[in-house]
Amino acid sequence: MSDWDESADFDAWEAQSLSAQAMAARPAPYLDTLNAPQRAAVERLDGPVLVLAGAGTGKTRALTARIAHLLNTGRARPNEILAVTFTNKAAREMKNRIGALVGGVIEGMPWLGTFHALNVRILRAHAELAGLKSNFTILDSDDQLRLMKQIIQAEGIDEKRWPPRLLASLIDRWKNRAWSPAMVPPDEAAQFDGKGASLYALYQDRLKTLNAADFGDLLLHVVQIFQAHPDVLAKYQRWFRYILVDEYQDTNIAQYLWLRLLAQGHRNICCVGDDDQSIYGWRGAEVGNILKFEKDFPGAEVIRLEQNYRSTAHILAAAGSVIHQNETRLGKTLWTEAPGGEKVRLIGHWDGEEEARWIGEEIEALIQGTRGNAPVSADGIAILVRASFQMRAFEDRFLTIGLPYRVIGGPRFYERAEIRDAMAYFRVVVSPDDGLAFERIVNTPKRGLGDKAQQEINRVARENGVSLLEGARILVEGGGLSAKARKGLAELVAGFDRWRAWNRALAAGTVADGELLVTDDRPETDGPLTHVELAQVILDESGYTEMWRTDKSPEAPGRLENIKELVQALEEFENLQGFLEHVALVMDNEQDESAPKVSIMTLHGAKGLEFPAVFLPGWEDGLFPSQRSMDESGLKGLEEERRLAYVGITRAEEHLTISFAANRHVYGRWQSALPSRFIDELPKDHVEVLTPPGLYGGSYGASSPGGGFGADSLPGVMRGSDLETRAANADAYNSPGWARMQARRGQYGTSQPREARNLVIDAKAVSARTVGERVFHQKFGYGEVMEIEGDKLTIEFDKAGTKRVVASFVTAADEAPF
């Protein structure tokens, strides 16, 4: 990468940095906006520093100000600062904010990035020390799994009893701990039918042969290089004079070792994190790293950021009360100067559907400001769930009432099958040795190349010691396979030859106008062929686009749309190669849609975000805290779940509503559950218990008059489940929640006029659909309109059955994309 080339001349940079030190410190206006502890975190530049930054305490502000300060005081040049984040988003944000602080004066920071991105660069520079070539490919989890599967099959292991997934997670765990195959301790190595470590070794061998590295390797290899080659390590130690780490509580052991190695000399390391927000333990993150920071770096300064600038006092009280139940924590208490605001609201429902319905109505009220509050934009509202299956109830409900929503963190763009397929074509064009990519698309679209043909290709390739693509060529030229299969394969091989030639010509800059316009499909265009056009040609000539065009499934048009988007994305890059490198590391896709929408996401996905209004549904024992977490990790698991609750609560700025349902439709089965134990941990003084609407005139429960929220005292919990219990709790009718509920009923109960609801949705809602018309729906595909009532249509979908949906969610079938 160009970044690396720029900075590779180590000594030249070092010479320059000396002059930087001589630079006079300029005034530092960014310091004035900081509170005392933030300022301490910024000004304590030397030696180890741990900044314990609670949720919403201005962590990023402190971090960026610290970097600005390093630059401003002339302590370091931009290239001498190593700043590590976990996500590309965080890296991007930091870059922007630093830019804003120091003005455009200083060129970008080359070593600000994610653990993975930074390590790719380091590894590419020393690939040979890890047995790789510097142009190694980065495998995604899909490729990884396929490789494991092949190994398991080759070893004659029963896939049913020993699924590749299990091996993958095992190896992942080991890599997170920075264990090479030889280092895996015996008891661990014996896992997976006693073959764990040997399979790990085989897998690593295969990766080397493929000149590939998986995500774990990026860290593992570099740590091993640092350990085995002190000269290399020394170079980087000198190079990075100051180290900053964001989200330190999420580091795994490999990352910890990496940091410790780099910081060893000068110990100028500043880690920022929040042990209370450690929620990725199951993914290898070690809360221990942050907990034992002072031991690891004796003399470390620990700075606590506890003043919260995000939430109301009631919300903070709720968060604090819950997290205080955790034993294993460094201890922090958030406080605010903000007023109490509205209390945290708690409500129980009979079942999950009612919960979704109620939340839908609450959101509409929030948006319209009919609850006596300033209207909240849909963008400022989020529903945070523990597990993604909970999202469906909300999607269904919002689809029916026409509430615009967006699901965040679904399958990511680059993980979609069609995108992976398309990229596999590009991968083979760019690196013909990429056997995994070749395998993925040999028979996509169908070319009559089944198992047998593919095994044949494999065999020939192995016998001749060549790549799969070359193996295929030998097979074709030698007249192997059935006539039909041979024809399909011959076309594919010829296609790759052509595309590769074009790609090479592009790289060499030897493409003349019109020179390569040899295909019938490609319309004559002016100017030289670009890599974007080449990509389009590859997808067209290979028959891939055609495959989806002829596909009748409801998702086919969307897939074509995605492919189109992919090709468009290529324009941002110089060539196919650069694009592939980017995609391997930056698997995110920011979709900035214009219309305001309510966000639905998991609690994990919400970390780092904030919203004026947050709904936390599904607080039931077993679901949240998740039974599985508790079974698998005991108290540790429970504490991590509790931290998840803390993360959820602290996302809210103004309005927070926690809810639970007595019954839930899970995997097609009805399950009942008790309210979450975390509900008992909420502080009653800061919580308002609402009485759920429902049958029997509205109420079947009461708020508890004192103490916590024992399950028995909560509305919606049907212990005993009879009317007498409900009657006994008659004081519910006097509760503020009940009064409010009554008041609200009149405003937007079931008889609410349509207009009121429609304020939320598109003005075109009542569109001109006719009975019998063919329509297309984003989620349900094609269908026929059976009935029209106002803005609601009853549609018989080809695939999804009969549904009632809002008119604005469908388009005429012939206007549908593709």
Next chain:
DNA sequence: ATTCCCGGTATTTTT
């Protein structure tokens, strides 16, 4: 080689 049907399975997922 492809399709179709059955049974087993089912958190959270920054790169």
Next chain:
DNA sequence: TACCGGGAAT
């Protein structure tokens, strides 16, 4: 309930 993977049928 929904999806995936494997085996059998075409």
